[in-house]
Amino acid sequence: MAPNEILRLRQVGFDFVRLAVAPDLFLRTVGSKRDDAIAELRKIIGRFVAADLKVVLDLHPNERIPGYRGKDYIGGVNQPVVMEYFQTVGDMARLLSSFPPGVVALELLNEPAAYPPRSGVWDAIQIQAHTEVRRVSSLIPIIVTGSMGGGVEGLLNLDPGPYRGSNALFSFHYYDPMIFTHQATSAGRRYFTNVTWPPRRNDFAKAVEGTTSAVLRDGNIGAVDARRAVVRTTSELRQYYFTQEGEETIRSDFGRVESWANKHGLALDRIFLGEFGVNRSVGAGAGAPAPDAERWLRSVRLAAEQRSFAWALWCYSGPVRMTLTNEWPAETMDPGVLRSLGMRVPSLNAKN
Numbered sequence: 443m444a445p446n447e448i449l450r451l452r453q454v455g456f457d458f459v460r461l462a463v464a465p466d467l468f469l470r471t472v473g474s475k476r477d478d479a480i481a482e483l484r485k486i487i488g489r490f491v492a493a494d495l496k497v498v499l500d501l502h503p504n505e506r507i508p509g510y511r512g513k514d515y516i517g518g519v520n521q522p523v524v525m526e527y528f529q530t531v532g533d534m535a536r537l538l539s540s541f542p543p544g545v546v547a548l549e550l551l552n553e554p555a556a557y558p559p560r561s562g563v564w565d566a567i568q569i570q571a572h573t574e575v576r577r578v579s580s581l582i583p584i585i586v587t588g589s590m591g592g593g594v595e596g597l598l599n600l601d602p603g604p605y606r607g608s609n610a611l612f613s614f615h616y617y618d619p620m621i622f623t624h625q626a627t628s629a630g631r632r633y634f635t636n637v638t639w640p641p642r643r644n645d646f647a648k649a650v651e652g653t654t655s656a657v658l659r660d661g662n663i664g665a666v667d668a669r670r671a672v673v674r675t676t677s678e679l680r681q682y683y684f685t686q687e688g689e690e691t692i693r694s695d696f697g698r699v700e701s702w703a704n705k706h707g708l709a710l711d712r713i714f715l716g717e718f719g720v721n722r723s724v725g726a727g728a729g730a731p732a733p734d735a736e737r738w739l740r741s742v743r744l745a746a747e748q749r750s751f752a753w754a755l756w757c758y759s760g761p762v763r764m765t766l767t768n769e770w771p772a773e774t775m776d777p778g779v780l781r782s783l784g785m786r787v788p789s790l791n792a793k794n
Contacts, residue, residue: 443758447772448493451758454775455785458496460716460754461487462552465501466510468530469523484537487546496545498585498754499534500716501527502552512555516564516589524567531571535578547583548575549716553592553615561589561599569604576608585714587613592716594695602706611752612708613716614699616742618691621682623720623738626656626728627762633657633675635728639738640688649679656728689741696745715746715753719764722776729763732778739782747784755783 451459467479490497503512514523531550538546550571556564568586575584586605588596597614605612617623619641625634636652638645657663657671703710720738723729730738739755746753759765759772768776777787 443489443772445489445493448489448495450775450788452493452495453786454780454788456495458498458754459490459758460498460500460549461490462500462502462757464504464507464510465515465527465530465551466504466507468533469510469526470507480533480537484540487538487541491541491545496547498547498549498716499538500549500552500585501531501534512551512553515551516554516556516560516567518563519566519570528570528574532574532578535575535582538582539579543581544583547585547611549585549587549613550575551587552716554587554589554596555591556589558590561596564589565601572605572608572610581609583609583611585611585613585716587716591615593617594699597699598702602708611712611714612703613714615717615756616692616695616715617718617720618695619682619686621678622730622734623764625721625730626723627721627764633660633671634679635723636731637679637682638731639734641683641686643683646679646683649683650676653679692741692745696749696751699751700749710750711752713749713751715742715751717754717756718742719756722763722765722779724763724768724776736778736782739779743783755779 463483468476471479487497487499503510503515505511509523515527517524534548538548550568554564554568572584572586575582584605586600588598588600590596590599592613592615594614594616597612600612602612619639621631621634622637622639624631625637626632633653633656635656636649638649653675654672657668657675660668663671699713700710703713718739720735721729722735723731729735743753755766757765759767759770761770766775766779768774775788780787
């Protein structure tokens with residue numbers, strides 16, 4: 443990010459950033475190259491801190507690098523990649539300990555890809571990673587998360603006992619309903635478009651029309667597969683529009699997290715909504731209609747703030763419009779998104 447972009451984040455009202463860094467950048471390098479990579483990361487963090495922004499350093503696996511994808515970090519505490527990961531966690535702790543206390547935090551791993559019956563494997567790895575940080579510093583805030591992709595269910599199944607006396611925060615990510623937030627993105631949701639929120643039954647036909655058109659425009663599938671895709675997507679849309687709720691679902695999910703914290707005697711300000719976002723329709727790009735996207739963002743943000751949960755939007759900029767900005771590379775912060783997040787709307791765009 444350019445210096446003016448970093449300053450603009452602070453000016454509109456953000457007080458911290460969640461900085462995603464792929465751990466393989468350090469696992470795959472040795473010697474002076476590794477030292478240089480750590481030194482460069484120190485400079486990047488320093489730019490945010492100089493702008494009066496705190497930093498959560500998020501160890502975020504790169505799914506494009508074979509051998510270092512998310513699943514490779516949950517193979518067991520004695521697996522070579524996991525042991526290298528522990529070393530990197532310690533190095534990141536040493537890096538962060540060079541900053542003043544309370545300015546930086548370390549998130550041990552983004553969205554651990556461990557699901558039952560292997561959830562306990564991640565629990566053991568995370569406990570060891572936490573230990574590696576505490577060998578370096580007792581002050582650095584550590585962000586821990588549950589298994590199952592780091593969502594609500596993963597957090598509810600996490601035992602906070604090993605971290606009770608530690609300066610630890612407890613993270614979960616929220617993207618429900620996925621048919622809305624991830625419409626027009628990759629994999630099984632790439633055809634969905636015009637999906638509104640909250641689900642209104644009179645929007646069902648328009649969503650089916652737009653989604654069916656997207657299927658028929660796909661020149662990479664044959665007629666038989668296209669018919670199957672239309673049947674599948676129509677069925678999923680019908681289930682969404684005729685059985686799901688809107689804000690009540692958000693209130694219920696966040697209430698369950700609140701109850702989990704209360705059950706374990708955790709202050710609510712130790713809960714961190716580490717990611718939430720929705721793929722928006724920008725220009726000719728397919729995605730959620732802007733008013734619905736903004737409504738969902740506002741509802742999730744308020745559900746967090748009403749319970750004293752800290753939160754972080756995914757993300758600042760990128761090729762998928764699940765972003766604060768409208769372009770890639772970034773130029774302008776979207777006014778509607780800023781308002782949904784309770785931020786100030788600047789009179790000038792981010793490139794000025």
